[in-house]
Structure formats: structure tokens, C-alpha cells
Amino acid sequence: MNLTPTQLKTKARRWIIFLMVGLILSGITAFPIESEMAVAMHNIDAFSPTMQQWLTTIYTAVKTTNAQYPYLSYGTDWLAFAHAVIALAFIGPLRDPARNIWVLQFGMIACVLIFPLAFIAGPIRHIPQFWQLVDCSFGVIGIIPLYVAYRYARRLETLQILKTT
Template sequence: MQPTETQLKKKIKCWLIFLIAGLFLSGATAFPIESELAIAVNNLDAFSPKIQQWLTTIYTAVKTTNAQYPYLSYGTDWLAFAHVILALLFVGPLRDPVRNIWVLQFGMIACVLILPLAFIAGPIRHIPLFWQLIDCSFGVVGIVPLYIAYRYTKQLESITNYNHI
């Protein structure tokens, strides 16, 4: 039995709310990066030795940079802001998924493009492979709710006889 329009809209909203929350949280947590790293470094026993070393190195770099060149963290602030703005972008498909299906497509393209960015820029910036894989996981995790919402949106489109403009 094919789901109803109401059921499809509810499923789409659930997946998009999950995505929006993830984007918003990843943005909000990018602002206090030095404080978060301090917490991680104070709890190093929870991590493997390789990750302990990496976190200590990153914390030292961020703390030193913020003390001497605080304006460089402005780049991280813009990264955080971009995540929050991207979360807002998905309000369109939350309200009208069929009309805003292009936003879902855009999101899936962005998720796929995370992988080449991580694997190209990562080595250039001396980012360890395990951290590049963590970065890639954002694209892998992000594409799941987007693809599911996209498939439900295509089903919704087919049963509602939506007229394209």
C-alpha cells in the first residue's frame, strides 16, 4: 500500500528536522572550539594514544593562535555561521518539499563534494587520514536523511499531481 500524502509529509519533516538539527549543532559547536578542545584534552584517557597526541597538538595550536592572533578564529566563526545558514536553507523543503526539491539535490551534491575536499585539502594541510575520514563522515551521514527525504518527496510529487512552475 502506498503511503498517503500526510504520511509522506510527516516522514520528510522528520528526516529534515534531523538534518537541520545536525547542521545547527555542528555550527553552534564550532564557535567555542578552544573550550571544547580544552575539555577533550582534560579527558585524554578516553581516546587512543594517536588521537590523544593529535588533540593535544590541535589544542596547543588553537590556544597559541588565539592568544597571539585571535582574528584567525574569525574563519572558524564564518564556518559556524555557514552551518547555521545551511540549516535554515532546509526550512524551504520542510515547508514545501516538492517545490523545494532542488534544495535536497543541492544538499546531496554538497555532501558528495565533502569527500574530494577532505582528501585533497587534508594532505595539503597535514591533516591525518583518520581525521579526514571523520570529516568525510559528515557527508556520508548528511546524505542519508537527504536521500530519504528526496525519495519521499518524489513519491509525494507523484501522488499530488504537483504542477511545476
């Protein structure tokens, strides 16, 4: 299907916006961890026994840590901030996907690197394997809009090269 440069840019932008919104929403959830865990604990019966045990462990750790060492949650505040900053990095491709295609490539590389981080740091930090897979799902989910946007940006780049020759 032959799309015009405007159509290609619009399609790439939609996927980039989807990614940016996802990054920001994912980051925002890092702020109220104890409150989110309290909600999970009120609905604990909705989870499998393995997940119940994991959620109970996490809730106890977060609640205890926040009560005794609240400054450690500053780390998750920075995590939330980092998500927003990473989302801002995609303003370049949002404005001009072909010219800033390297940012899309960077994002895809980051999504792939989630896997070694989860599978190396996970066991060191005593994270159950099922939760390591949940963490990896962010890489899978993130790479989809990035790859689609990248494909549109490549097509746009090709059209721009052909136009100048």
C-alpha cells in the same frame, strides 16, 4: 506501502528537521573550539595514542593562535554561521518537499563533495588520514536524512502529478 500525501510530507519533514538540527548543532560546536579542546585534554587518556597526539597538536595550535592572533577565530565563527544559514535553506523543502526537491538534491551533492575536499585539502593542510575520514563521516551522516526525505518528496511529487492528469 501506500502513504497519503500528508503522511509523505510529514515523514519528509521529520528527516529534514533532523538534518537542520544536526547542521545547527554541528555549527555551534565551531564557536567554543578552545574550550572543547580543553575538555578533551582533561580526558586525554580516553583516547588512543594516535588521537592523543593529534588532539595535543590541535589544542596547542588553537591555544597559541587564540592567544597571539584571536581574530583568526573569526573564521570559525563564520563556519558556525554558515552551518546555520545552510540549515535555513531547508525551510523551502520543509514547507513543500516536492516543490523544493532541488534543495534536497543540492544537499546530497554537497555531502558527496565533502569527500574530494577532505582527500584533496586534507593532505595539503597536513590533516591525518584518520581525521579526513572523520570529516567524511559528516557527508555520510548528512546524506542519509537527505536521501530519505528526497525519496518521500519524489513519491509526493509523483502523487501530485498523477492527481493533475
